[in-house]
Amino acid sequence: MKADSNPILDFATEYVFPAFSELTGTDKIVAFGDHSHKCPIYVRQTPPCTAECPAGEDIRGINRYLNGIEKSDDPMRSAWETAVDTNPFPAIMGRICPHPCQGGCNRQYLDESVAINANEHAFGNYGIEKGLKLPGPGPDTGRRVAVIGGGPAGLSAAYQLRRRGHAVTIFDANEKLGGMVLYGIMGYRVDRKVLEAEIARIIELGIETKMGVRVGRDVTMEQLEAEYDAVFIGIGAQAGRGLPVPGFAGQAGATNAIEFLRNYEVMGDDIPIGRKVLVIGDGNVAMDVARLALRLGSESAVVSGVPRGEMACFENEFEDAVREGADMHYMTGTLEVLRGADGNVRGLLCSKMERKQKGEEGWNSPIPFLRYRSTGETFEIEADMVVVAIGQSTDMSGFEAVTGSAPWLRVDRNFRIPGRVKLFGGGDAVKVDLITTAVGHGRKAAQSIDAFLNGEPMPEQGYREVTKAQKQDMLYFLPSPQARRRSLEPEVVLGNHDELLLPLEASEVKAESERCMSCGLCFDCKQCVSFCPQEAISRYRDNPTGEKVYTHYAKCIGCHICSLVCPSGYIQMGMGDGL
Numbered sequence: 001m002k003a004d005s006n007p008i009l010d011f012a013t014e015y016v017f018p019a020f021s022e023l024t025g026t027d028k029i030v031a032f033g034d035h036s037h038k039c040p041i042y043v044r045q046t047p048p049c050t051a052e053c054p055a056g057e058d059i060r061g062i063n064r065y066l067n068g069i070e071k072s073d074d075p076m077r078s079a080w081e082t083a084v085d086t087n088p089f090p091a092i093m094g095r096i097c098p099h100p101c102q103g104g105c106n107r108q109y110l111d112e113s114v115a116i117n118a119n120e121h122a123f124g125n126y127g128i129e130k131g132l133k134l135p136g137p138g139p140d141t142g143r144r145v146a147v148i149g150g151g152p153a154g155l156s157a158a159y160q161l162r163r164r165g166h167a168v169t170i171f172d173a174n175e176k177l178g179g180m181v182l183y184g185i186m187g188y189r190v191d192r193k194v195l196e197a198e199i200a201r202i203i204e205l206g207i208e209t210k211m212g213v214r215v216g217r218d219v220t221m222e223q224l225e226a227e228y229d230a231v232f233i234g235i236g237a238q239a240g241r242g243l244p245v246p247g248f249a250g251q252a253g254a255t256n257a258i259e260f261l262r263n264y265e266v267m268g269d270d271i272p273i274g275r276k277v278l279v280i281g282d283g284n285v286a287m288d289v290a291r292l293a294l295r296l297g298s299e300s301a302v303v304s305g306v307p308r309g310e311m312a313c314f315e316n317e318f319e320d321a322v323r324e325g326a327d328m329h330y331m332t333g334t335l336e337v338l339r340g341a342d343g344n345v346r347g348l349l350c351s352k353m354e355r356k357q358k359g360e361e362g363w364n365s366p367i368p369f370l371r372y373r374s375t376g377e378t379f380e381i382e383a384d385m386v387v388v389a390i391g392q393s394t395d396m397s398g399f400e401a402v403t404g405s406a407p408w409l410r411v412d413r414n415f416r417i418p419g420r421v422k423l424f425g426g427g428d429a430v431k432v433d434l435i436t437t438a439v440g441h442g443r444k445a446a447q448s449i450d451a452f453l454n455g456e457p458m459p460e461q462g463y464r465e466v467t468k469a470q471k472q473d474m475l476y477f478l479p480s481p482q483a484r485r486r487s488l489e490p491e492v493v494l495g496n497h498d499e500l501l502l503p504l505e506a507s508e509v510k511a512e513s514e515r516c517m518s519c520g521l522c523f524d525c526k527q528c529v530s531f532c533p534q535e536a537i538s539r540y541r542d543n544p545t546g547e548k549v550y551t552h553y554a555k556c557i558g559c560h561i562c563s564l565v566c567p568s569g570y571i572q573m574g575m576g577d578g579l
Contacts, residue, residue, distance in 0.1 A: 045520030052104030066513035091124030138165035151179020153234035153427025156442025216398015247337030257389035274385025281389030
C-alpha cells in the first residue's frame with residue numbers, strides 16, 4: 001500500500017540548493033539568504049526598570065553615566081543629578097526601597113538583574129558627602145501652594161512645585177519632617193543624619209514649614225483653600241490597626257506598631273517597654289518592632305498566623321530578626337490578650353492554625369491569613385507587652401469636608417480630588433504602598449498642580465513602548481554575578497542602633513553599572529555596523545546619544561540582521577510596514 005505523499009516532507013528531502021555565486025549590490029548574499037521590504041528604524045523605548053519604578057527614575061540614564069557611555073568629569077555626580085530630577089531621596093531609597101525596578105530588569109533573563117538599588121545607595125551617599133545641591137527654584141510665579149503632610153509624598157510635591165517657581169508652605173502635625181520614613185523606619189536601616197540631609201536640601205529651596213499644625217484643630221481646610229491657590233494633601237497612613245480580639249482595646253501594654261515606633265522616635269531609649277514583647281504580624285514592620293525590642297533590652301517573639309513560606313516580610317528582614325534573637329511562632333492565631341491580677345498584660349491566648357480545605361470559604365484568598373482556620377487547640381504565650389503589626393490606616397479627622405465618611409482620599413488620574421478644583425492628593429492617604437510610590441505621587445501631583453495654576457490642560461501620560469527581552473541580542477553580554485552589599489552582624493544588639501547595610505565601593509558601582517544593557521537605547525556597541533552584509537550602516541561617534549549610527553537606505557535590502565544582533569533592542573524593522 002502506497003502512503004499518501006507529504007508535500008512538505010517531499011520539498012525538504014528533494015530540495016536542491018542553488019549554486020553559490022558571489023554577488024554585489026542589492027543582490028549580495030546575506031547570512032540567511034533573505035531580503036524583505038522592511039528597513040531598520042531606531043526606536044528609543046522606555047527601559048523596563050524605569051517602567052517599574054514608581055518614582056519614575058531614569059535608571060538607564062543613571063547607569064550610562066556610571067559606566068561611562070555618557071561622558072562626565074564626575075560620573076557619580078551626574079548619576080545623582082539624573083536621579084534627583086524625579087526623586088530627591090536617592091540615599092534613603094537606596095537603603096529601603098524594595099526595588100521593583102530590579103524585578104523588571106531584562107538582565108534577569110541572562111543571569112541576574114542589575115543591582116540598581118545598591119548603586120543608588122552609593123551615589124546617594126556621594127551626594128551627601130560632597131554636599132551636592134538640588135536644582136534651584138524657578139522664577140517666582142506669584143502662586144502659593146499649601147502642602148499638608150511632611151512625609152515623602154508631601155516633600156516630593158513641595159520640591160517639584162518649588163522648582164517650578166511656586167511658593168510652598170508645608171503643614172505637618174508632627175514636630176519633625178519625614179513622615180513614616182522618620183517615625184516608621186529604624187535608625188539601623190536609615191541613619192537619621194542621612195534622612196535629615198536629604199530633607200534639608202529640599203527645605204533650603206525656600207520652602208516654609210509650619211510644624212505641629214493639625215488640620216481641623218489649628219487650621220481648617222476651608223481656610224487653606226481660601227488662602228492658597230492650590231492644596232496638596234499627603235497626610236499618609238499614620239494610624240496603626242488594632243487587634244479585634246477581647247482584651248486589646250484600652251489595655252495598657254497593648255498597642256499597635258505605628259504607635260510603638262512613633263513613641264520610640266520621640267522618646268528614644270526611655271520609651272516604656274515590657275520584659276517580654278510579643279509582636280503580632282508577619283511583615284517587615286513586625287520584624288522592625290521585634291528587632292527594636294531586642295535593642296531596648298527586652299525578649300521578643302513574633303506571632304505569625306501563617307507558615308514561614310507565606311510570611312510577608314522580606315527574606316533578609318526575617319533572617320536579621322532571627323539572627324539577632326527574635327523567636328518565631330508560626331501558624332498561631334490570637335484569641336485574646338490576657339490580663340493579670342494587677343491589670344497588666346500577662347500574655348496571649350492563642351490557637352494553632354491549619355490550612356483550609358479546598359472549597360472552604362477563603363481557602364484560596366489573596367490574603368494568606370484568611371487561608372487558615374483555628375484547629376480549636378489553644379495555648380498561652382507569656383508576655384507583658386503586645387504590639388500589633390497588621391497594617392496601617394488613615395486618620396481623616398479634620399478632612400471630613402473632603403472625604404465624607406471614607407477612610408481614604410479619592411483622586412482622579414491627575415491626583416485631583418473630584419469636585420474640588422484646588423485640591424490634590426497622593427501618597428499613603430490614597431493607598432498604602434511603597435515609599436517610592438509616595439514620591440512618585442508627589443511628583444505627578446505637582447505636575448498637575450503646575451498645569452492648573454498656569455491654566456493649562458492636565459498632563460497626559462503618552463504611550464510608552466517598553467523594551468522586551470526577546471527583542472534584544474543578549475548573547476552580546478557576558479554572564480556576570482550581581483554585586484551584593486554586605487550587612488553588618490552586630491555581636492551585641494542591645495543599645496546598638498548603628499546602620500547595618502554597607503554601600504558598594506566606587507569600583508563595584510562602576511562594574512555593576514556596566515552590566516546594564518541600556519535597554520531601548522543605542523550604546524554604540526557597533527554590532528550593526530560590523531554585521532551588515534551590505535555595508536549600509538555608518539557610525540558617527542561624535543553624534544548625540546541615539547544617533548551614533550545611520551542606515552543608508554539605498555543600500556539596505558531588509559535582511560533584518562542589524563535588528564537581530566542589536567543588544568539593546570533599539571533597532572526595529574519598521575520602515576516599509578503596510579507595503
